[in-house]
Amino acid sequence: MVWRAAPAHVLGYMAATLVGAATPVALAWLTKAVLDGLAHGRTAALLGLAVTIAVVTTVAAAAAHATQYLRGEVDRRAALRAKDELFAAVTRFTGLTRFESPAFLDRLRLAQQSAANPGRLVDTATSTARGAVTVAGFVGSLAVISPTFTALVLLSAVPALLIELRMSRQRVAMLWRIGPAERREVFYAQLMSTADAAKEIRLFGLGDFLRLRMLAELRTADAARRRMDRREFVVQASLSAVSASVVGAGLVWTILAAGRGELGVGDVAMFVAASAGVQAALNVMVSAGVMAYEQLLTFRHHVEVVSAGSDLPAPRDPQSLPALRRGIELRDVWFRYGDDHPWVLRGVDLFIPNGSTVALVGLNGAGKSTLVKLLCRFYDPTRGAILWDGVDIRDVPPETLRSRIGAVFQDFVAYELTAADNIAVGDLSAVEDGTRIERAAREAGVHDALVALPRGYDTLLSREFDPDPEESSEAEDAPTSGVPSSSGVLLSGGQWQRLALARAFLRSDQDLMILDEPSSGLDPEAEYEIHTRLARLRSGRTSVVISHRLGAVREADRIVVLADGRVTEEGTHASLLADDGTYARLFTRQAAGYRDDVQPTGAAR
Numbered sequence: 001m002v003w004r005a006a007p008a009h010v011l012g013y014m015a016a017t018l019v020g021a022a023t024p025v026a027l028a029w030l031t032k033a034v035l036d037g038l039a040h041g042r043t044a045a046l047l048g049l050a051v052t053i054a055v056v057t058t059v060a061a062a063a064a065h066a067t068q069y070l071r072g073e074v075d076r077r078a079a080l081r082a083k084d085e086l087f088a089a090v091t092r093f094t095g096l097t098r099f100e101s102p103a104f105l106d107r108l109r110l111a112q113q114s115a116a117n118p119g120r121l122v123d124t125a126t127s128t129a130r131g132a133v134t135v136a137g138f139v140g141s142l143a144v145i146s147p148t149f150t151a152l153v154l155l156s157a158v159p160a161l162l163i164e165l166r167m168s169r170q171r172v173a174m175l176w177r178i179g180p181a182e183r184r185e186v187f188y189a190q191l192m193s194t195a196d197a198a199k200e201i202r203l204f205g206l207g208d209f210l211r212l213r214m215l216a217e218l219r220t221a222d223a224a225r226r227r228m229d230r231r232e233f234v235v236q237a238s239l240s241a242v243s244a245s246v247v248g249a250g251l252v253w254t255i256l257a258a259g260r261g262e263l264g265v266g267d268v269a270m271f272v273a274a275s276a277g278v279q280a281a282l283n284v285m286v287s288a289g290v291m292a293y294e295q296l297l298t299f300r301h302h303v304e305v306v307s308a309g310s311d312l313p314a315p316r317d318p319q320s321l322p323a324l325r326r327g328i329e330l331r332d333v334w335f336r337y338g339d340d341h342p343w344v345l346r347g348v349d350l351f352i353p354n355g356s357t358v359a360l361v362g363l364n365g366a367g368k369s370t371l372v373k374l375l376c377r378f379y380d381p382t383r384g385a386i387l388w389d390g391v392d393i394r395d396v397p398p399e400t401l402r403s404r405i406g407a408v409f410q411d412f413v414a415y416e417l418t419a420a421d422n423i424a425v426g427d428l429s430a431v432e433d434g435t436r437i438e439r440a441a442r443e444a445g446v447h448d449a450l451v452a453l454p455r456g457y458d459t460l461l462s463r464e465f466d467p468d469p470e471e472s473s474e475a476e477d478a479p480t481s482g483v484p485s486s487s488g489v490l491l492s493g494g495q496w497q498r499l500a501l502a503r504a505f506l507r508s509d510q511d512l513m514i515l516d517e518p519s520s521g522l523d524p525e526a527e528y529e530i531h532t533r534l535a536r537l538r539s540g541r542t543s544v545v546i547s548h549r550l551g552a553v554r555e556a557d558r559i560v561v562l563a564d565g566r567v568t569e570e571g572t573h574a575s576l577l578a579d580d581g582t583y584a585r586l587f588t589r590q591a592a593g594y595r596d597d598v599q600p601t602g603a604a605r
């Protein structure tokens with residue numbers, strides 16, 4: 001992947017690294033030649049040797065700078081590609097299950113970490129190669145002086161390599177084990193630094209509680225890292241002591257041999273340079289090689305995320321999805337969120353006729369939102385089937401199905417984007433189409449509020465990002481008072497809800513519109529107005545509406561009561577009231593609340 005991301009830079013980096021690796025060997029040989037020349041009075045060649053040393057040193061210095069620049073560039077390009085691959089894969093997951101799986105989220109975090117600088121792998125791999133070049137260069141020189149000693153130095157590196165490889169596997173396993181603690185630590189840290197949670201944290205005095213929890217997670221992760229570091233420290237110190245003793249013994253032997261006249265001054269200089277060079281290079285080789293191995297092991301998470309197939313079974317024989325004509329049928333649909341979770345739906349049979357509005361009603365946790373998530377195929381039913389004009393929606397590519405559906409979810413997202421973009425996310429083909437965006441905003445009754453914003457539709461709906469990053473980065477002085485120089489705007493809860501509705505209006509020609517609590521944050525007048533508008537816009541189209549405000553759904557063509565995971569009542573408002581069941585009880589209770597308030601006024605009259 002790194003090669004594909006930056007082939008020329010990788011080649012340049014390797015070349016510059018190899019030049020850097022060959023330099024100490026060349027300098028050692030040149031120094032030996034100079035010393036031998038001086039010892040034997042061969043002064044004629046000295047000038048040439050000195051000039052060569054100067055040139056080699058200059059080239060080495062330039063190569064060092066080039067290596068640094070190229071390494072950075074390889075890192076940047078590879079990281080860009082890795083993130084692109086990773087997030088392209090993440091957005092390709094069609095269902096929601098993976099985002100609710102702690103093990104997957106742990107893996108994703110490690111994948112993100114390794115995607116942050118995959119070029120480091122080239123770095124460590126090249127360092128290993130660089131070490132190998134230096135070792136090879138020096139080994140020849142050392143072997144001339146003492147083959148036995150050379151063999152000893154090389155052999156002493158083998159156990160070090162094996163032990164380090166084992167430890168790197170242990171380190172990777174440790175990183176996986178502490179993943180959950182590290183993810184929780186990040187969670188607490190983010191909670192303490194976001195505006196969304198700031199109100200409750202301050203009012204409930206949660207600051208210390210969250211900080212201590214964050215530190216506890218950090219300590220847990222640190223303890224595991226510390227144990228690993230200590231083990232590595234002991235092992236590495238012992239290995240270094242062994243190799244230092246080998247080199248020390250060799251040095252003693254060389255000096256004694258030189259004293260006996262068996263070796264020349266140049267040989268001693270070469271031995272000192274070569275033994276130190278070999279040892280240092282072997283260390284680099286082992287540690288860089290082991291690090292490369294460790295990075296490869298960690299990068300496995302990236303590969304696994306990127307190569308993970310679809311989380312929902314792909315249709316074996318994909319069907320096209322004609323415009324809805326008859327309706328959508330849920331046939332004996334059973335669903336639970338996991339094998340160890342309770343059943344949420346237990347055999348739901350429901351028909352949503354084309355062109356009608358079906359309201360789903362039921363107590364908290366009855367499974368209404370779950371049902372609409374199944375309609376969008378964010379999950380597949382555990383048993384049973386959902387049929388769109390008789391076609392099982394599992395036989396249709398999810399993107400085809402979803403292009404037919406418009407929705408306002410209960411937990412819609414307030415994007416920290418401009419107001420226009422916040423509406424356009426409902427249908428990205430409208431991003432550049434101000435007229436469509438404005439029409440949708442008018443239909444949702446939020447146009448006036450948006451034009452009144454400091455920059456109208458182009459106002460950034462965020463207090464966390466600077467609306468004018470360029471202007472403020474040009475300003476010489478950072479604000480010191482703690483008060484931001486400029487800031488974006490936030491909407492009220494109801495205005496946000498209208499904005500979410502505008503997203504849905506942008507797609508109002510869809511076959512199926514899902515409205516999960518579309519008016520919970522609206523004032524009574526707005527609620528009435530929006531529902532009237534919705535009824536007009538959606539007349540003759542298929543909608544599924546969920547609302548706890550039963551007054552808002554009484555006009556629905558069909559009202560369906562969910563309880564205990566099943567459809568327990570079904571009919572029009574009038575027929576359900578006549579049946580005097582759960583719906584009638586809920587409606588009467590809600591209506592009584594309003595009537596009690598109204599009565600005193602009526603009595604006064």
Ligand SMILES: Nc1ncnc2c1ncn2[C@@H]1O[C@H](COP(=O)(O)OP(=O)(O)OP(=O)(O)O)[C@@H](O)[C@H]1O
Pocket residue numbers: 100337341344362363364365366367368369370371410
């Ligand atoms: N992603 C999830 N993972 C596990 N359980 C879930 C998930 N979403 C919902 N549940 C569980 O499924 C049940 C039904 O939840 P659902 O949100 O569908 O209810 P609802 O009828 O829409 O409730 P409300 O009226 O409160 O919005 C609840 O018991 C809830 O705890």
